[in-house]
Amino acid sequence: MSQQPATGDLVLGRYELAEHVGEGGFAEVYRAVDTRTGGDVAVKYPNYEGSRNDRDVIDEYFQKEEETLARIRDAGGHDNLMSLVDCGDHEGVSVLVVEYVDGFELDDAIHRTGPLEETEEVREVGIALCDAMSFLHETEIVYRDLKPDNVMVTNRGGEVTPVLIDFNTATGFDPTEERGEETTIVGPYKPREVAEADQTDVRQGPWSDVYSVGKILLYLLTGTVPRRDGVDPRDFGADCEPYLAETVEKATRTDYERRYRNATAMKRVLEARDPSSPPTATLRHVQADTE
Numbered sequence: 001m002s003q004q005p006a007t008g009d010l011v012l013g014r015y016e017l018a019e020h021v022g023e024g025g026f027a028e029v030y031r032a033v034d035t036r037t038g039g040d041v042a043v044k045y046p047n048y049e050g051s052r053n054d055r056d057v058i059d060e061y062f063q064k065e066e067e068t069l070a071r072i073r074d075a076g077g078h079d080n081l082m083s084l085v086d087c088g089d090h091e092g093v094s095v096l097v098v099e100y101v102d103g104f105e106l107d108d109a110i111h112r113t114g115p116l117e118e119t120e121e122v123r124e125v126g127i128a129l130c131d132a133m134s135f136l137h138e139t140e141i142v143y144r145d146l147k148p149d150n151v152m153v154t155n156r157g158g159e160v161t162p163v164l165i166d167f168n169t170a171t172g173f174d175p176t177e178e179r180g181e182e183t184t185i186v187g188p189y190k191p192r193e194v195a196e197a198d199q200t201d202v203r204q205g206p207w208s209d210v211y212s213v214g215k216i217l218l219y220l221l222t223g224t225v226p227r228r229d230g231v232d233p234r235d236f237g238a239d240c241e242p243y244l245a246e247t248v249e250k251a252t253r254t255d256y257e258r259r260y261r262n263a264t265a266m267k268r269v270l271e272a273r274d275p276s277s278p279p280t281a282t283l284r285h286v287q288a289d290t291e
Helices: 055-074 106-113 119-138 205-220 244-251 263-272
Strands: 015-023 025-036 040-046 084-090 091-099 101-106 151-156 159-166
Touching: 025 055, 025 091, 040 055, 040 244, 055 091, 101 106, 106 151, 106 205, 119 159, 119 205, 119 244, 119 263, 205 244, 205 263, 244 263
Parallel strands: none
Antiparallel strands: 015 025, 025 040, 040 091, 084 091, 101 151, 151 159
């Protein structure tokens, strides 16, 4: 395979590139065929040609994604998280082979359909995203970059299922440590401790992902996401049940101590249709095996 991949290239001696399906700031993605099984996979290749980022930065974030996906795999995986299939070095370039998620980006889906009128659908998406985030948090990973174009909507077992597909900005955390050096990631789906990381002493943690889930629910209900905190969907024309509006408002508050502490708490709120914080929703700290 040349430095620039092309249709027909055989990657890692097994995966034949079929078509280019997308690209971002750190990687470009190809649908490929596993020549051993005949099934589709996605091959992620560093986007050296199409990115404005320096090569060293691309390599750093590409490596972070590989490490995060490996941690997810080793923890057992999750239906709402893209899975790692293979990885390796091909002709001097790192590649990731991941699950091919066939569907639409959540952003595209809402552009096609408009805001969701059935609030029960919004609630179900929220529960699924919270469940995925709970799994990540139990594995000591903070996702940090939840937004509609990082969520694929696909069909699994006859059910519409959201799947997170991009992990290059996810980071590990230790709830017993003080705040360390943290990366700024901007956008209306990010809380201030992420969007203004270089200007605040507030730690990033599970509460940061809670904020982003709240903004995703707002987007599903209204089709828009303002750069504001503590947002009530009803102020933007959403006709939804009070518990859902209050859940979104609490999840997106500026002060992280006034949000749901973690995704497990927010999931229980959505399941119970009760916006008050459950008293027993605590995050179990998983100690790494050091032996």
